Amino acid sequence: MQDLIKSVVKDMMPPGLLRLLRPSPGPADAWGTVRYGAHGLVLPGNRRFEYRPCPADRSVCRQIFFLREYATDHLRRAREIASFYEACENPLIVDAGANIGAAAVWYALTYPKAKIVAIEPDISNFALLKKNAQAFPSITPLNAAIAARRGTLYLNDPGGGEWAFRTAEQPVEKGYAVEALTLEDVMPASGVTPFILKIDIEGAESDLFSRHCDALNMFPVVMIELHDWMLPGESNSRNFLQWHVEMKRDFVQVGENAVSISNSIALT
Template identity: 25%
Template structure:
């Protein structure tokens, strides 16, 4: 038995939990679907419209199985800022785990935001303010380009367009306390966090998906410096295993990005 568990550790871990078993079933149902084709996906008590099934399966694993966004709070009504909400999988998790939370959701893509709002309405998820603007350092708009099937980036040159923006710092300063700041904004995180460095004192926990793009500086040190100066402890991991990394420089064979990290920041 120990040999089986050694060889199939990941499968055993997944099958031990209800959400892990659900992930296996979702992967079976939707993992081989053609990319970039809308489909209705059922998970738990929710039914979501998603523009790409495989991307959703990965989201479900990170959010519901690995619980990247789980945090501790003593607040009866925690305040959550969700920057880069996509179609709302993260909102479903927050709503399920913190049913009294007040959530502010930022989504830059107008089409994705429409899907998000419909998903919230169809699943009767309330107390969510959706802002269809990019999180940025000013209100003058920001240029985004498409990048593969499930993301866009400020560094991509493909199908670039100017989208409306908000200055996140202004929104942070309006709140006396923010229990969770989730940030998945595809390359804009370093500039935004640097701009917010004097507005993070009342933020209790953070999740930042860090990206480094080819032919652009790697700015991880700047992000870590902001976190340290703001009094956070942090943990960093990556969702990939890279064989021979000194010669294999690409993130999952990506043509535009060479590093993606998950940064979990918290206060003692």
């Protein structure tokens, strides 16, 4: 009951007051800090990151900008990952399930020479993603779903809020059609070196990893949220785990995300 009360109070409390009450922050990003402003987050260079006044958007911002859930500098192999990035002329980051663009913007600040492809199927999320990406020319937003095969899928709302829209092969009430693209479709044909593949696609990872795809293993770092907790009895993470074992990569669990790190990480 106490946890429920705390959650309700946090959702009702203004973000600025929440920040004042928050314990002192942990490790900071090299590019600076983020603070709450009147209409969203204030980023270095007085750039703005907008989000809706809803629990889902606030939680996304907290996880990515304040808790740094996509940072790799605390990993045992952090130096290898950093060296790989430094050795790349044009590193590529693919953000599959970009939501309103928080991870894409964090990546743009953290890895300024990287090209970032941010894929988001939901129209309302994509509108904010596109707006937040305007100050970052390195981010290319795509209004589509990532899938094992190109075609058409349907975006359905299971009632979990703005961060829980799910793709399916058949529509339900209030569902609508979205373009499905493969990883190969969204990757530039040449001129880039795959670096990080971030995946948070609400259970659609089962489909994404259902097809053998050489492009997946081209990324030295794959960061993925698995959704067995959300889809009990479906073995939703099985295809990813089988792929990971077959590729002989390191597996590290960091908060909500599984991190799959190539054991041949050096540039070839």
